[in-house]
Amino acid sequence: MEKIFQKLSFSSATLVFIILLGIFITLFNAARPAINEFGLHFIVDPVWNKEVPLTTPTAKTSTVQASTTDDNIAVNPDDFSEDDGMGMDEDEDSVPTKTVYGGLVPLVGTIFSTLIALAFAMPIAMGIAIFLAEIAPKNISSLVGGAIELLAAIPSIIFGMWGLYYFAPIVADLFGGFQVSLLTAGLVLGVMILPFMAAITRDSMNTTPDILKESAYALGATKFEVIKDIIFPFSKTGIIGSIILSLGRALGETMAVAFLIGSIFELPHKVTDPTITIPVALANNFGEASGVGMSSLFYLALILFVMSFGVISFAKFYFLRKVN
Amino acid sequence: MTLMSIKKFSFTYPGADEPSLKNITLPIEKNKITALIGPSGCGKSTLLRSMNRIHDLYPGNKYDGKIELFNETSKKYENILDIKKENEFIELRQKVGMIFQKPTPFPMSIFDNVAYGLKIAGIKNKSELQDRVENALKGSALWKEVHDRLGKSAMGLSGGQQQRLCIARAVAVKPELLLFDEPTSALDPISTGAIEELLVELKKDITIAIVTHNMQQASRISDYTAFMYLGDLVEYDKTENIFLNPKEKQTEDYITGRFG
Ligand SMILES: Nc1ncnc2c1ncn2[C@@H]1O[C@H](COP(=O)(O)OP(=O)(O)O)[C@@H](O)[C@H]1O
Ligand SMILES: [Mg+2]
Numbered sequence: 017m018e019k020i021f022q023k024l025s026f027s028s029a030t031l032v033f034i035i036l037l038g039i040f041i042t043l044f045n046a047a048r049p050a051i052n053e054f055g056l057h058f059i060v061d062p063v064w065n066k067e068v069p070l071t072t073p074t075a076k077t078s079t080v081q082a083s084t085t086d087d088n089i090a091v092n093p094d095d096f097s098e099d100d101g102m103g104m105d106e107d108e109d110s111v112p113t114k115t116v117y118g119g120l121v122p123l124v125g126t127i128f129s130t131l132i133a134l135a136f137a138m139p140i141a142m143g144i145a146i147f148l149a150e151i152a153p154k155n156i157s158s159l160v161g162g163a164i165e166l167l168a169a170i171p172s173i174i175f176g177m178w179g180l181y182y183f184a185p186i187v188a189d190l191f192g193g194f195q196v197s198l199l200t201a202g203l204v205l206g207v208m209i210l211p212f213m214a215a216i217t218r219d220s221m222n223t224t225p226d227i228l229k230e231s232a233y234a235l236g237a238t239k240f241e242v243i244k245d246i247i248f249p250f251s252k253t254g255i256i257g258s259i260i261l262s263l264g265r266a267l268g269e270t271m272a273v274a275f276l277i278g279s280i281f282e283l284p285h286k287v288t289d290p291t292i293t294i295p296v297a298l299a300n301n302f303g304e305a306s307g308v309g310m311s312s313l314f315y316l317a318l319i320l321f322v323m324s325f326g327v328i329s330f331a332k333f334y335f336l337r338k339v340n
Numbered sequence: 341m342t343l344m345s346i347k348k349f350s351f352t353y354p355g356a357d358e359p360s361l362k363n364i365t366l367p368i369e370k371n372k373i374t375a376l377i378g379p380s381g382c383g384k385s386t387l388l389r390s391m392n393r394i395h396d397l398y399p400g401n402k403y404d405g406k407i408e409l410f411n412e413t414s415k416k417y418e419n420i421l422d423i424k425k426e427n428e429f430i431e432l433r434q435k436v437g438m439i440f441q442k443p444t445p446f447p448m449s450i451f452d453n454v455a456y457g458l459k460i461a462g463i464k465n466k467s468e469l470q471d472r473v474e475n476a477l478k479g480s481a482l483w484k485e486v487h488d489r490l491g492k493s494a495m496g497l498s499g500g501q502q503q504r505l506c507i508a509r510a511v512a513v514k515p516e517l518l519l520f521d522e523p524t525s526a527l528d529p530i531s532t533g534a535i536e537e538l539l540v541e542l543k544k545d546i547t548i549a550i551v552t553h554n555m556q557q558a559s560r561i562s563d564y565t566a567f568m569y570l571g572d573l574v575e576y577d578k579t580e581n582i583f584l585n586p587k588e589k590q591t592e593d594y595i596t597g598r599f600g
Contacts, residue, residue, distance in 0.1 A: 153399065227440045230394055231506065234438035235457035235513060236430040245456070249447040 036325075043321055046314035050117065053308055058315060061118020064281040064297075065309060070112045117312035119319060121281045125198065125291040126320070129273060130266040132202025132287065137210040138259065144210075145217035150243055161218065168211035176275030179204035184276060193288025194278065201277040202287070205269055209262035216261065220254020221247050253334070260331035267324050270295035294320040343517055343547045344368040344391065345417060347406040351386055354400030360386045363405070364573045366566055368517065370410075373539060373548045375562035375579065377555060379599065382568045384551040388519045391549065392436035393420060393429065409435065412516070434461060437510035438519045442526045443502030445494035450486050453494045453505055457513035476512035480504045481538055500531025507538065511546065518542070520550040524557070536561050555595055559583050567591045 044051075050058065144164065148157045183204055184195040191199060224247045232242045248255070278290020279300055292300075294316045305313055344367070351361040361383045368374050368391075376384040386395075395401045408417035409432075420432055434457070446453050454473040463469060473490075477483040482504045486497070494505055503523060510518055520539070524532040539548055540561055552558050558565055558579065565582040567575045567590070575582060575591045586592045593599055 225444070227442060228444050228446070230397065230438070231440060231444040232446070232456070233397055234392060234394055234433050235460065235509065236434040237456075237460050238426065238430065241460050245448075245460075246446060252447075 040318075040321065043314055043318040047311055047318045049308055050311035050315040054117065054312070054315075058117070058119045058312070059123060059319070060120055061116065062120040062283050063116055063118050064121060064312075065115060065117060067113045067115050070114055115308065117309060117315075119294075119312070119316050121283055122292050122294040122297040122316055123319065124283060125277060126267060126293040126295075126323075128198055128284070128287070128291075129202040129205055129277065129293055130263060132199060133205035133209055133266045134259065134263060136203055136206030137213055137262065140206075141210050141213035141217055141258075142255075144214040145221055146243055148214070148218045149221035150239065150247065161215070164211045164214055168215060172208060172269060172272040173275075175204055175208050176272035179207075179272060180275045188288075191288050193286060194290050196276055196278040196290050197288045198277060198284045198291050199287040201273045201293075204272055204276055205266050208269065208272060209266050212265065213258045213262045216258035217251070217255050220251035220258070223254070224250045256334065257331055260327055260334070264324050264327045264331070267327065268295055268320065270299050274299055341370045341410075342367040343370040343410050345406075345408045346387075346391075347408065349387075349390065349403070349405035349407060351383075351390055351395075351404075352402040353386075354398070354402075358571075359402075359404075360571050361390070362571045364568075366573055366576055368547060368549055369564060370547050371543055371545075372563040373543050373550060373561055374564045374566065375558035376549065376551045376566050376568060377553070377558050377594070378568035378574075379594065380553065383571045384568055385521050387568070388438075388521050388549060388551050391420075391517070391519055392433050392438055393423065394433075394438060396429065409517075434513050435515055436517045436519065437513065437515040439503070439506055439510060439521070439523045441522045443499055443506055445497070445502045445505055448494065449491050450494045450497070450505065451490040454509050454512050457509060461513060472512055473508075476508040479511055479542070480508035481534065481541075482508055498531070500527050500534060503527060503531070503535060504538065507535070507542075511542065515546060517547045517549065520548065522551050522553060525553070532557075555583075567594060569594070 054061065144160075148161050148164075152160065179200065180196070184200045187197070187200045187203060188195040193199070228250065229242050229246055232246045237245070273293050274296045277292060277296060279292050279296055280290050281292055281297075282290070284291040298313055298317055298320075301309075301313055346364055346366045346368070349361060349364045349366075350359045352359040364387060366374075366387075376387060378384055389395050390403070390407060403421050405421075406419045407421055409420050410416075411418050423429055423432055446456060448456070451473055454476050455469050458469055458472055463472075474483065474487075477486065482501060485501060486505075489496075494502065497505060503526075507518075507523075524535050527535065536557065539550070542548065550558075550562065562579045565577065565579045566573055567582060567586075567588075569590055575586060575588045577587070581587075582591060583595055586595065
């Protein structure tokens with residue numbers, strides 16, 4: 017009986033690894049044409065779905081496209097109107113062309129929307145957690161705590177709609193610029209990860225033993241000093257963990273961001289500019305993509321996978337190292 | 341001389357129908373060790389935790405009677421149950437420190453642990469901090485063991501060392517009264533012996549009240565002993581009288597091991 021149980025649990029554990037590995041291999045295989053074509057230059061290339069002439073057929077493609085994009089950082093707005101012409105050169109005369117794809121814009125959009133979300137959510141989440149764990153009386157703390165857990169359960173599309181119709185105009189009024197923008201998306205993302213972060217931070221603060229806090233009070237510490245010197249250092253690991261997990265969530269969020277970021281392949285010059293993130297690029301473009309365009313989407317997906325995986329494993333190892 | 345005088349003191353936890361302490365009258369003599377003994381649940385910790393009002397970290401407790409603490413500057417007794425403001429609480433707790441059942445090192449270095457009470461009291465001068473940390477560690481018989489690793493985390497010390505560190509931390513702020521709630525219950529006999537020696541040493545400068553369920557410990561180190569039972573103070577006397585010649589039947593039954 018015990019043997020069977022051990023085998024069963026072992027195989028479920030290996031299944032997780034197989035799935036992980038499987039996803040990685042699938043993504044990698046599907047992305048391979050794009051990886052072969054664009055290489056690592058993909059990561060720093062800000063153009064997406066742009067036709068460039070093949071000047072010398074003998075030259076290595078990557079050098080051609082590198083030189084083309086370098087003097088082409090500012091992307092023409094009409095690039096976005098032609099997202100249906102994947103690799104088609106029927107409107108060209110005799111000059112042979114190829115379509116290039118670069119992942120810089122969605123990568124930048126993903127990283128910056130996540131950073132804005134973290135910068136916005138972190139101080140507020142810490143404040144809420146401190147209030148819930150240390151300041152509020154028990155009944156208020158459990159009431160507010162429950163409300164916050166409910167907030168974490170709201171589907172992201174609702175955040176997207178609320179963000180678009182209610183929040184985006186306010187952001188545009190306050191900061192100028194576009195209603196849909198990196199900033200709007202980042203802030204709504206921040207609102208979305210906030211309950212998550214606050215709840216985990218509160219839970220880890222609550223693990224501080226009473227007698228540890230009492231020891232500090234018994235030396236004449238104030239509440240503020242106890243929070244700062246005892247509770248924060250004691251629950252540091254949990255707090256950092258909550259931040260990293262929220263970061264992972266923000267990186268992969270699709271629906272809400274799709275509503276709010278504008279979904280255009282353009283590098284933002286200001287935070288109030290619209291742009292795009294990797295998940296949104298995937299969701300919006302999979303339907304009509306084919307060939308190397310499709311493969312480039314998989315390349316983006318692979319990058320997102322590696323990023324999220326890296327963040328989460330970093331968090332895990334951090335925890336393990338701290339616990340031991 | 342009496343440092344603290346508890347008079348007709350009753351205490352009720354929030355939501356409890358019955359008081360946990362009933363009409364306790366007990367002096368804490370200066371530069372002596374007073375032991376509180378009695379079966380578990382009789383209210384020893386509750387009484388001890390009233391003496392620096394650490395109870396007040398949690399709302400809704402009910403106090404009756406008086407706990408008077410002698411004020412060295414005004415030469416008067418002041419009722420600590422009248423305290424309401426945070427700065428008065430801080431002042432009280434700087435005068436009346438506390439050591440707990442389990443060692444409670446803070447998540448910081450050995451030096452910072454001992455310096456903590458001093459720093460929050462506003463002492464910033466590096467050399468003064470250094471001197472007082474060193475003195476507190478020497479006074480707590482820990483200096484020899486830790487002087488070469490003051491910057492290391494306090495979590496790396498053994499249980500007995502951690503408890504002596506907590507004593508050093510409390511001693512560093514120069515309290516008048518130190519409250520010990522079963523400070524050796526989590527320690528091995530050798531560490532326990534070290535702490536007992538330390539307490540006897542400390543009483544030259546500091547008055548001590550100690551809760552213990554270990555009667556040998558009470559008889560070894562204390563000058564006065566109070567025997568409590570079900571929230572009442574049954575008997576208080578010189579330790580030798582309590583152990584050799586108790587007046588109350590209940591006391592005698594308890595110290596001879598007939599219940600408890
Ligand atoms: N936080 C609390 N709330 C309510 N009742 C308590 C609390 N702490 C202790 N008590 C009760 O008060 C009585 C005395 O407890 P305590 O002082 O801890 O006893 P001792 O330290 O002598 O073992 C016990 O009956 C206990 O159940
Ligand atoms: Mg107790």
